[in-house]
Structures are given as structure tokens and as C-alpha cells.
Amino acid sequence: MLGLGRVKRSMGLRAPILAQVVGLVLFSVLVSQAVNVAVILTSRPPERTRFEAAEVASVLLGEPTQYAQERLRAQRAPHPPADSEEDFVERELRQTLATTLGRDPSQVRVVLRRGPGPQLPPLPPDVRRGMPRPSARPYGVGPQRTEGFVAAARGKESWVWVTPRRGALIEAWQARLLLWLLATMLLVLPIAYLFARRLTAPIRAFADAAEQLGRDPQAENIALSGPAEVGKATVAFNEMQARLRAYVDDRIRMIGAIAHDLRTPLTRLAFRLEGLEEPARRKAQADIKEMEDMIAATLSFVRDASRVPSKERLDLRALVESVTDNAAEMGGQIKVEPGNRLVVHGDPIALRALLTNLLNNALTYGGGGATVRLGSEEGRAFVEIDDDGAGLPPDQLERVFDPFYRAEGSRNKRTGGIGLGLSVARTVARAHGGEVALSNLPEGGLQARVTLAT
The missing domain is CATH 3.30.565.10 (Histidine kinase-like ATPase, C-terminal domain)
Structure with a gap:
């Protein structure tokens, strides 16, 4: 009979469940961090959308190029876009756009949509007056975070507004990150599945053996395998099964021995009844015959129970x-x-x-x-x-x-x-x-x- 002390010495046992789970977690973390490092080293930072002044001017004049038409859209409004306070960046862009359009700067507006990021404080007036004026300042760049812009020019009867078209659901760089995430999942999930299957296989075998024991006490012992915790439970289960088997066998042998030994006194009793008168003798013989049938049935049951089943x-x-x-x-x-x-x-x-x-x-x-x-x-x-x-x-x-x-x-x-x-x-x-x-x-x-x- 196996003892609990043999569990640690058995070559069929693997590391404890705790160690295996910790190993899987560490492996998953290492793979995830490796993917993050690969993304950082191989991915380019997302490019900010740029709109040249000439590109915006072509849309305001109603003569957009195909590229500009795909990226910008125009609409008419009875008034210019509202702007609480024009900063120096917006003024520079307005003057650049007015120059490109050949219009007076008062007939042009540029309003930048501010994002949630940090904003630059406005410059003092003397510093603003001394700043150079660029000839072709692109929209959407600069130290300030912008989520978009509205460029407008006065027409004959109304203002023409130009705004960027809404982009795709996800940008190209976002799609790359999603692909990396998907690749990580495809790499980790099969390994995690195989690990879980390997970890639970001894537990499933243990459950099947417990069910089989309920059907047949003569069932074979469970093979000693799996994590150390399952190995200890397997040893205890096998020892319990052996004790149950011995207990049932002892009771069956005892019943068989009792039934067999009862035949002798019944036989002596039957001989002694020969001297009785009828109908007492006939009734007593019937009772003895019934007891003999019960003993025979009991012995037959014991023989059947002692037989090793062949399923x-x-x-x-x-x-x-x-x-x-x-x-x-x-x-x-x-x-x-x-x-x-x-x-x-x-x-x-x-x-x-x-x-x-x-x-x-x-x-x-x-x-x-x-x-x-x-x-x-x-x-x-x-x-x-x-x-x-x-x-x-x-x-x-x-x-x-x-x-x-x-x-x-x-x-x-x-x-x-x-x-x-x-x-x-x-x-x-x-x-x-x-x-x-x-x-x-x-x-x-x-x-x-x-x-x-x-």
C-alpha cells in the first residue's frame, strides 16, 4: 500500500498547483511586456494631420483638389465662426490664409479647436509684434494641442466655412496596436489552454475514479500523476479504496462462512425430526427446507459477489x-x-x-x-x-x-x-x-x- 511519504519521491508527480499557476502568470506577464517593448521599438509615433494653407484656400475658393476634397469639407453660414479671443497662432494662420487667398485679413477667420492637453500662455503684446510672420504655416501643428480647426472666408452673400472631415473609426497606428494585442492573445491563449488542460486532467481522472468506486469497489487504483496536491489526494483515495475493498470482502466471507456453518445443525435437526408425528414433522421439514433454500441463495450471492467482474x-x-x-x-x-x-x-x-x-x-x-x-x-x-x-x-x-x-x-x-x-x-x-x-x-x-x- 502506498504511503503519503512516497508522494514527494514519486517521479510521476509535477510541481505543486501554486507553483504552476504562478509560473503561468509570470509567463503571461513576460510575454505581454515583450510585446509592449516590441511595439515601442518598432512602431512609429502617430503622425499629426497637416493641412497646408494652399489646400484650405482651394476649398474656400470652390476649386479643391481631389486630395483636399477628401480631407476637407465646406459649408456656408451667415456669420463667421465664433472665437472668444484670437491668440497669436490663430492670427498668424489667418494672415497666412488671407495672403494665400489674396483677401484682406479682416475677411478671413481661423479658429482652432483646443484639446484637453496643456496650452501655452498668451504672449505679451510687445513680444507678439516682434514675431516673424511665416509664409506658409501649416494647420494642425505647433506646441499647442488642437483637435481641429475652422477656417472661414467672407463671400458675396455669406461666409464659407472649411473644417476637416471626420477620420476613420481607428487610425493606422491604432490598428497596428490592436494587431499587436491580437497577436499577443493568440500566442498566450493556446498556451494557457494547454496548461489548464494539463493541470485539470488529473483532477478529472480523480473524479472519474471516485464515481467508479461508487459503482464497483473492485475498480483499479488511480495512477499516481499530476501536481503534488493531487498526488497526495490520490494516495489517500487509493488507500481508502483498499480499505473499503477489504471491509466488503471480509463481510462477504463472514456471511458465507455463517451460511455454510448453518447447514450442519440444520442437517442434524432434520434427522431428529424423523421421529415426530404428522403433521408436526411435515411443518418442521417445510421450515427447514425454507432455511436451506435461504442458505443456498446466500451462498450463491456470496459466490457472485466474490467473482471478479468482467465488463x-x-x-x-x-x-x-x-x-x-x-x-x-x-x-x-x-x-x-x-x-x-x-x-x-x-x-x-x-x-x-x-x-x-x-x-x-x-x-x-x-x-x-x-x-x-x-x-x-x-x-x-x-x-x-x-x-x-x-x-x-x-x-x-x-x-x-x-x-x-x-x-x-x-x-x-x-x-x-x-x-x-x-x-x-x-x-x-x-x-x-x-x-x-x-x-x-x-x-x-x-x-x-x-x-x-x-
């Missing part, structure tokens, strides 16, 4: 039809409703015994006829056996599964049996991840429903 993929419909054919040869009236082929993973010997017990009960206690149907729902196969009998009282639908319990009325000991059949059937069904349940049919009769994992 395989099998056709459940073919198995049901084989069992019903055998019962029909004994005179039973059985109808199997047609349907599709059903494949389950199970022990054919145990499943045959389960179906035989249920079918014999239906024929013996249910009026001599039975209807069998098969199907599947929610990923599980089911077999329903309906008889034509009187059914059972509601309070006995569960009690009949108790070992050696026999219902009264039409289902009593005079019809045969010792009360182990349904108990064995339920044990077999649960060992296959299923269940056996009884219910009274609305039109009369009893239905036995078996569900099995596929």
Missing part, C-alpha cells in the same frame, strides 16, 4: 431478447417492443442475472405476462418490464428490495422465492452506475425500471 461493451437489446427467449420457452407470455440497438459497458453475467430476476418476478407474480421496452434518455439506457398483476402497496415499493423481505398477498412465500432477487438486482444495477425502481402502473400492474450507464 465489456455489449448489446443490451440482444441480451434482453436472449433472456426473454429463455423465459418464453418456459411458457411465459412476453412481448419485447421494437427499438434501436443499445450498447452499454457492463458485466454480461451479472446483467443477465439482473434481467432474469426481474422477468421471473413479473411472470410469477404478475399474471403470467410481461411487456419489455428499451430506450435511452439523458445518456443512460433503461429497460422497463411491465406485468399484469395487482401491483404493490405504495409503502412496499422500496421495502421489497430489503434482503429476505417478501410482500404479502399475491407476492408471498407460497409462490416461491426467498426475497433476495430484487436485492441482488439492485446491487448489480448500482454496480453498473444505475438503479432499479418499482412503480404501480395507472392501468394496473407493476413496472420494474432499470437504468444503466452507457
